[in-house]
Amino acid sequence: MADYSTQQRVMNEASAPPVRQRGWAGLTSFLNRDSTRGNVIQGLTLLFVLCLIVYLGSNAAYNLDRLGMMFGFDFLSSTSGFDISWSLIPYDPSMTYWRVFMVGIVNTLVLSFNVILFGTIIGTIVGILRLSSNPLVAQLARCYVEVVRNVPLLIQIIFWFTAVFSALPPPRRGYMLGDLFFLNNRGFYFPSPQGDISFFWFLGAFVLFAAAAWLLRRKAQQARINQTGNHKALRTGWLVWGVALVLACVIGNGFIEWSVPALDGFNLEGGQYVPVAFGAAFVAMTVYRSAAIAESVRAGMESIDRGQHEAARTIGFSRFQTLRLILIPQAIRAIIPPLANSWLVAVKDSSLAVAIGFPELVSVFMQTSINQTGRAIEIISMVMGFYIFVSLTISYLLNKYNARVQYKVM
16 A cells, blocks of 8 residues: 555656746756757857858958959859860860769769679679689689779779770771670770661650559559469560560661761771770779679678578578578668668769779869869869769668668567
8 A cells, every 4th residue: 555655656746747946946957957958069069060161161262362263153154165085975175164064974973873783783693602502613702802802993993994905906906796896995886876866766665665664563563463472464564565665676776777886097987985994994893892792792691590591491492592582582681781882982983083084073073174264162062062962862762772671560
């Protein structure tokens, strides 16, 4: 009975409204609260950051005024007046600095996308091979990872550029495949479609078919076809869309005019090409990034309990079935976080291609444009903003996917 009374009294005291203290005691009590201290610390931090921004801004304004320089982004509409060695979008020296910025962004994104794509594929294969039961294969994969990871990326880029791609024969004695693909010390040449209206109609049809296939898969998931195990409708849909896509390619190919590279004098004319600087940067960054991704894949696979392997063998699964149906779906939850970091680093590593003259964003916009306009603060701010935007976008997308594949606690 006494215990019940004590508990009732404690509950009443806890539920009773706090007694307001007045005067100095009230002020002391207010300052000792955790919420008050937290608000004060946040306020002081915000005030410090604002003061720092104002100080840096006023200091930069004073120095710009002392040097007779102006601040603003009006230079983006001025004519650049310099050429760029390689661009995927139309460009000539009569265009503006804004166009130079766009050329740098496109070149950087193309290089980064290819590095991420092929680096992920190679890294996944190497990471699985590291866990192979064949000792020779496992040791070769380990040597690949150890050698590549312990050599700085900049040295690898310079090595591939000077010792491999620059050492290729000239166009007249270069390598070719079927009179369609050519590789020499000026770059890799390949056929390209002409950008007329028929090609864009074909491209639009391809995008339409891809979107329809994606909608079909989404509808199949909504109908819980995968959960019920009845994949007949899904396979039929994929077959129909696959046949339609092949027919579109065959029919569309008749309307596309292809430009094929051909030897003209001392160089190749026609088609499309990528310079050797792109090839060196692409190979070096792909190899380097694949080694890091391989380690992430290996760690994710090893995080799966050994009993899962034994259970798969017990029920008669082959090695490939064990990987595809049991190990990889579980390991992906541990692989995604380090994989996101590797993709972010791959985009930022693209700036190292400036060392071999590849016209990416840092090369064409942060070097040449600064030298001509003197707008260092504006240009560096734009470049930093681009990398921050791309990094946050990749991080957001992979975090969304990571949250989707994680176990849900009911």
